[in-house]
Amino acid sequence: MRCVIARFPFELTKSGVLGSMEGVKPEPVTGESVLIGRRHYPVKQVGQVITRQDRRDFSAAEVLRAVTQLGCTCRAVPKAAPLGILSPLQHASAVLGSPVAV
Numbered sequence: 001m002r003c004v005i006a007r008f009p010f011e012l013t014k015s016g017v018l019g020s021m022e023g024v025k026p027e028p029v030t031g032e033s034v035l036i037g038r039r040h041y042p043v044k045q046v047g048q049v050i051t052r053q054d055r056r057d058f059s060a061a062e063v064l065r066a067v068t069q070l071g072c073t074c075r076a077v078p079k080a081a082p083l084g085i086l087s088p089l090q091h092a093s094a095v096l097g098s099p100v101a102v
Helices: 014-021 043-051 060-070 088-096
Strands: 002-005 008-011 033-036 039-042 073-075
Touching: 002 060, 008 043, 014 033, 014 043, 014 060, 033 043, 033 060, 039 043, 043 060, 060 073
Parallel strands: none
Antiparallel strands: 002 008, 033 039, 033 073
């Protein structure tokens, strides 16, 4: 499949991407990720490996669009859990602790 990443045309195939990522250790995922084989790779890492360009030269959206068209599974940024904000009463209870039975 022909796609353009960072203003350069590339002929990508799913088997070619799988072969390029073989033996590459995945970095910790902090944003969008691509499932290649059994591993989750950050989108920018995949883009760097398959294009051999610096990560600053392309956007994650360009790589996501290309690997999605190849049939790879992509995941969006995981939603952060809401922070548990304590009310003043809950905070005071936590600071004072529970009563001790005598």
